[in-house]
Amino acid sequence: MTRRVGLVAGRVLVYVLIWAGLALLIAAAGIRFFWGRISVGQMLLNLVSVETDGGGGAIVWLGILGVGVLPLLLTLGIALWQYTRRRKRRAAGGGGEDHSRRPQWIRRAVAAALVAAVFVGGATAFATTVGVADYIKAANSKYDIGDYYVEPTVTSDENKRNLVLIYLESGEATLADDQLFEKDSFAPLKEATPAEAGWRSVENFQQYEGGGWTMAGLVSTQCGVPLKGVGSSDDSSATGDLDDDGETYLGGSTCLGDVLAKHGYTNVFLGGANSSFAAKDTYLSSHGYSEEKGLSDWRALDEPEENFRKDWGLSDERLMAHAKEEIDRLHAESEKTGQPFNLSMLTLDTHEPVHVYDYCNVDTENKVTSVFSCSMSQVAGFVDYMKEKGYLEDTAVVIMGDHLKHMSAGDAFHEQLDHHENRTIFNRIWVPGQDPTVTLRPGVDQLNMYPTILEAAGLTLKDREAGLGVSAFAPEIPARSAQAMEPEPYIELLDSLSPQFYAEAWTGR
Template structure:
């Protein structure tokens, strides 16, 4: 029963399928007959399959909590740690995975001690578990694949200077946690995504931005859209804590580097901890003039905090104050901020939304998505009323597709896509439908700010306004995912580290 539990979890058996799972487990138990050999001298407590089973259990546990996940995210967080992060881990899942692990190992140990034949079963299972673990063969694919310079050669460094005579515009970039566009297409989607759709209608919305390998978690979404590259793993054996490292993607120029060179003031405000997942190292290393996070606003928030940090209404209140200050400066600014409210599995609904919105038939997760949209819409309305959106571009995007939650089944039945809209001075409402990636956002932002890009290219991206095909359109998502997952040459270029 223990052995079959992970299979039931991964394939999400339910109803009659669950009965099949139980019967299969019972059948397996009867098949494994054993005898108590009194003269057997092999009473070893060692199991060859112990370590492979533990590693497989780790994979099953991560799958149970986050759903389908990116191997790059695992490697990245092995490097950066989880300081300041608080995944919502459900006790039942922890219990069942632990029970499955312990039950299976104890059963195997009992059989091993009572039947010499299971010594060979133990060895065979150990080899099978190593081969079956997705983390093992994905890591092998990454490290053992032959070098392919395609993506590395495609990389295009962004121009450093705006053309003469270009009027410098401010830009506000809002990373809306897990606010993926697909929410509009599921049951109650029109209500859930009403505010986000309304915001998109005021400018240009791009429909078709897919989530590629190494762009599917918060830091990866931030880096890919601001640097035009996926967050390639640096390697399993590099320094384990970015707080102790001097650089993050130092060999390449990102949006903040380019804008800083053109006289911009750049800031990043995070609803969570500024040091989570290497954010502070990246921000400090790429010329952001100022950064802030939950640690800077604890006194203001008091006990009104969620497990990740600030509620979104508190975050937008502080963002409004910062933008008011920036608007009084004599230089253009680029202000980026990242919300928390839509974080899976249930979201974190702000009290403002509890007071002003009706939840109705929306789930708690849907209500959290709606709440973030409502707060973004209100935030922009206040800025406009105060005259703070003049000569300003506003870009809004989901940082990544939402992770495991109660709507995963509905979402996975659709062609999932990230949200991206851009509005402001000189932008006419339109809808662009094309296959693209998060790193295509980078050249799009540069172009809308007036930068001239040959072929619309910067980083690995191609501007969403350009006629030239981007990498997703050229290779297709599946093939491009494979190229990204095994491209250690690109990793070496981005990190500037021979150990990558």
């Protein structure tokens, strides 16, 4: 009986290892193809908030089938094949192989080696793809973000003004290089935001180390800290509180919307995708946004089906049309009440896999180049509309990419970008009546944009700091700031898990 139980347990373990190895291998391949190399934090934050409608669409179903169903079917198939072989051997009286212990031993050794190879190979591929080694290293870092974090302190709001904040999906400035690409995809937006008219930009604007996806872009530029989940916290209650109700997102942090709301702003967010994807709606409602409109709202307005892409949502053409209506409403209300507004937006068309809406004329060999240009034309049209209506006279505008363009196996432009020495994020900043001699500090990363946006909105900050950032309008950096660190320690600081800081950031305790 003991031998029988041990045999059954051994076989179960073998099939569990086969299933786990296949699942990890397929997951690694899928992540590499659709997103490239990611981080443990990115995986955990997005895994719990996927959406089959307007949040990845077919990719989500491919993940469910590829990682959840296919490995199980393959494992069951192997088990059935082995069972059938054993039945046939028994029916044949054992066969010649049973008369010799050596062939049977070799067969079992080869089978064990194959099972081990599948499991170890899958585990190694997955660990490499999601950066498990980096995660372990970050857990042992001597740095803690809490030691450098600065709570934003507004010393004056006498000059506060309206704010328009536009995030460009995958808005990488490198795509403006017409020597690398068929044309400058940002040309329409550049024409609408010329330097000679007073528009400014951060030269060499960097994605923060460890960033690279939309929610990381929003959090870094609006909260001034790297986005890390509750998995970074060693406080078990932090995880429990978030999972139980899901009512807040970094609820213990003070972010852009919180500061603006405290000073009388009406915060509104517009996006084409499903608002609940990656818990974006929870983040916005947790941080001072009183209204957010997404996929379900546009459908409720009876937008024609051709204006949507099935995997993500509403086209940028229609999003900007709604944005014009929204800014008309907000500006009229602001003139009546005397209170400013913040209208934030996130474009969609440039999210790969490429989708060409009817409004976009493809005039390049690579469709992605044309789609980028078409999207930028829509944003440029919105900027021109604000200028025509006179809104730029009392409204600051910040336009920037949410992250660099993804470089997964299925994405375009590997030849041009894989070995590019300095990939940067596109940005433009407009501040009404600003001294034309004012320049922005070059080379800053996304964390510095938090205090920069607050200053563009006319708020005065103590020491010009917020989060880990220092305003790009500030020519000098305080000596105690994280921005004064040498590059390598600064990167290690951003990578560090900082468990106590994130426990408080997520729970407010």
